[in-house]
Amino acid sequence: SALLRVLAGLEPTAAGHARLDGVETGLFDPVQLRQSVAYVPELPEFLPLSIEDNLRLMNPVASEADIQSACNLAGVMEDIRVLETGVGSNRRFGLAVNMGLIDHDPQPGFLKRVALARGYVRRSGLLLLDGPERHLDPEGEQALLRAIEELRGTTTVIVATDRPQIIRLADRVIWLEGGRTRAEGPSSAVLEQLYAEGRVGQTLAEQ
Known part of the structure; x- marks a missing residue:
């Protein structure tokens, strides 16, 4: 989580170095970095x-198509379409519904899926996801896995997670414990090591 915030330009590095395309993040204009x-x-x-x-x-x-595409990628468009708030001239539907009037998840994981759609719509070359599977229902998690697969090859996706289903989609994995690297390498090798150490189940390690 801390590493992602540094890469996003939200926190300075406390120690060590953080680079994007070989350039220290501290050398970027903070606003430009957050926008990129x-x-x-x-x-x-x-x-x-x-x-x-x-x-x-x-x-x-x-564009409107970009908004809908991002919502579809997050698996939230259908839930948005059925939203309705207010009465009379204040009545709003779908994407026009005010987020301030949604005081709870109308569907499990709805707010998290909207947040993911907000990340997808930027169309950045670098997407940082901090615990994206948390607060998602099983359907939302499947949409997340499909999105990561769909973005492969066009977007660099860095995910902070301990979920084996997400780890196995990665080209490279760094497993951290207490701020130190415990395992590093291709996802299959890291999951095999984690299974051998009893950190994940055999079925998940072999998926």
């Missing part, structure tokens, strides 16, 4: 604006 990456925190926050406007905060020039 897409970061989805574990506990996302929203402004009291419409769902669409909250997504556009990540990409002000996003």
Whole structure:
């Protein structure tokens, strides 16, 4: 989590070095750095604006098709379509619903999937996901796995997770414990090591 915040330009490095494309993150203009990456925190926050406007905060020039594509990728578009708030002239539907009027998840994992859609809509070359599977229902987690696969080859995705189903999708894994590297390498090799040490089950390690 701390590493992702450093890469996103939200925190300075306390020790060591963090580089993007070989350049120290501290040499970037902080605003430019934050605008060049897409970061989805574990506990996302929203402004009291419409769902669409909250997504556009990540990409002000996003088209309607871009917004819908990001929501579909996050597996949340169908849930958004059935949303309805207010009465009379204040009645709002779908993407026009104000996030401030949604005081709980209308569906399990809804808010997290909206946050993921907000990350996807930026169309950045670097996507940082902090615990993206947390607070998701099984359907939302399957959508997350499909999204990571779909972004492969076009977007560098860095994920902070301990979920084997997500780890096995990675080209390279660094397993940290207490701030130190415990295992590093291709996902299959790391999962095999974690299984041997009793950290994951055999079925998950072999998937």
